[in-house]
Amino acid sequence: MGIIEKIKEIEAEMARTQKNKATEYHLGQLKAKLAKLRTQLLEPPKGSSAGGDGFEVTKFGHGRVALIGFPSVGKSTLLTMLTGTHSEAASYEFTTLTCIPGIILYNDAKIQLLDLPGIIEGASEGKGRGRQVIAVAKSSDLVLMVLDASKSEGHRQILTRELEAVGLRLNKRPPLIYFKRKKTGGIAFNTTVPLSHIDEKLCYQILHEYKIHNAEVLFREDATVDDFIDVIEGNRKYIKCVYVYNKIDVVGIDDVDRLSRKPNSIVISCNLKLNLDRLLAKMWEAMGLVRVYTKPQGQQPDFSEPVVLSTDRGGCCVEDFCNHIHRSLLKDVKYVLVWGTSAKHYPQRCGVTHVLQDEDVVQIVKKKTEEDGARGRFKSHSNAPARISDREKKAPLKN
Ligand SMILES: Nc1nc2c(ncn2[C@@H]2O[C@H](COP(=O)(O)OP(=O)(O)OP(=O)(O)O)[C@@H](O)[C@H]2O)c(=O)[nH]1
Ligand SMILES: [K+]
Numbered sequence: 188m189g190i191i192e193k194i195k196e197i198e199a200e201m202a203r204t205q206k207n208k209a210t211e212y213h214l215g216q217l218k219a220k221l222a223k224l225r226t227q228l229l230e231p232p233k234g235s236s237a238g239g240d241g242f243e244v245t246k247f248g249h250g251r252v253a254l255i256g257f258p259s260v261g262k263s264t265l266l267t268m269l270t271g272t273h274s275e276a277a278s279y280e281f282t283t284l285t286c287i288p289g290i291i292l293y294n295d296a297k298i299q300l301l302d303l304p305g306i307i308e309g310a311s312e313g314k315g316r317g318r319q320v321i322a323v324a325k326s327s328d329l330v331l332m333v334l335d336a337s338k339s340e341g342h343r344q345i346l347t348r349e350l351e352a353v354g355l356r357l358n359k360r361p362p363l364i365y366f367k368r369k370k371t372g373g374i375a376f377n378t379t380v381p382l383s384h385i386d387e388k389l390c391y392q393i394l395h396e397y398k399i400h401n402a403e404v405l406f407r408e409d410a411t412v413d414d415f416i417d418v419i420e421g422n423r424k425y426i427k428c429v430y431v432y433n434k435i436d437v438v439g440i441d442d443v444d445r446l447s448r449k450p451n452s453i454v455i456s457c458n459l460k461l462n463l464d465r466l467l468a469k470m471w472e473a474m475g476l477v478r479v480y481t482k483p484q485g486q487q488p489d490f491s492e493p494v495v496l497s498t499d500r501g502g503c504c505v506e507d508f509c510n511h512i513h514r515s516l517l518k519d520v521k522y523v524l525v526w527g528t529s530a531k532h533y534p535q536r537c538g539v540t541h542v543l544q545d546e547d548v549v550q551i552v553k554k555k556t557e558e559d560g561a562r563g564r565f566k567s568h569s570n571a572p573a574r575i576s577d578r579e580k581k582a583p584l585k586n
């Protein structure tokens with residue numbers, strides 16, 4: 188029996204098993220079996236080199252966004268609108284057969300947007316080009332799940348299930364469970380909170396299923412069996428997702444209103460060019476991108492090319508900023524001067540752990556070249572507005 192048949196069999200058994208106190212151990216075990224099989228399914232077949240027929244597109248810019256959705260929801264139309272790169276759009280399904288990259292220029296940053304073939308139910312098990320598409324989604328910093336506002340709302344759940352089946356977790360953070368395999372000593376199980384979804388015995392059973400007999404487990408939140416399995420598997424990818432309901436030009440205002448109120452969602456129409464600017468702003472926010480402008484001493488800040496950092500990936504404190512400019516820079520930094528929303532007064536003298544915010548201006552003062560005489564003059568800016576406005580970008584910032 189192949190892996191997919193085994194998965195189907197377990198899924199069927201789970202579906203016909205009633206959920207109650209008496210069956211929870213059995214169900215937990217089935218979940219672990221299922222997770223193991225799905226991991227097996229993702230492993231490249233023996234003898235084949237990794238990758239191969241995937242959609243290898245080189246990463247580019249300050250972040251990568253993947254367009255994921257059923258066929259003909261308007262992914263290619265959206266790519267063309269947002270990037271200017273043409274991607275064939277048509278009224279028949281599976282118009283797009285490969286990965287097509289485009290670049291969004293937004294807030295002085297470059298964001299790579301990837302158009303992809305439509306996926307269908309069963310994609311995670313290899314239907315259509317599902318596996319390759321999902322692999323690209325996994326490599327992204329943000330998933331835009333494109334949905335047709337006029338079609339069934341169940342599509343969102345189906346797609347989420349397909350992505351979850353291959354270890355993607357959308358808009359979630361890793362569970363607060365400490366887990367460490369050991370060589371000896373048995374299982375040390377501890378919890379800092381009362382657990383309502385899982386207990387010690389079930390935990391042991393799941394570990395037994397994975398043939399793990401020595402480990403340290405500490406629950407720091409009221410986590411579920413699925414959370415625990417995610418931690419054991421260890422290969423989960425936690426990615427932000429924005430749900431994009433396209434084609435609102437063909438549905439009634441009540442539907443538009445309802446869809447727009449769903450969490451992490453936005454309604455758009457490519458045909459009418461409706462709400463695309465809001466979509467860009469939402470993407471920017473979801474990606475946690477932060478622009479930092481450098482200011483050489485005694486000169487105007489360079490507003491033409493920001494250093495773009497991410498709160499989610501890599502972090503955005505002064506240290507990250509310095510490392511971004513040059514790896515060897517940090518050791519020479521004495522302190523930095525910061526103008527912008529993260530500063531209490533202008534400029535604020537900060538150390539390397541100071542967390543920067545979008546549109547901050549930073550001047551680096553190096554150990555050898557420090558000129559303390561300049562500090563007195565900075566004070567004159569303490570009444571400046573909290574945000575570097577477009578007008579100020581053009582006006583001179585002293586020192
Ligand atoms: N009414 C309406 N139609 C749209 C909108 N956006 C796209 N379409 C139409 O929807 C159809 C499918 O668009 P595509 O961009 O090819 O969709 P896709 O998701 O890339 O499709 P596949 O590549 O086949 O998966 C085309 O006929 C588009 O003109 C919209 O906002 N409103
Ligand atoms: K299409």
Ligand SMILES: [Mg+2]
Nearest residue numbers: 262263282283
């Ligand atoms: Mg397409």
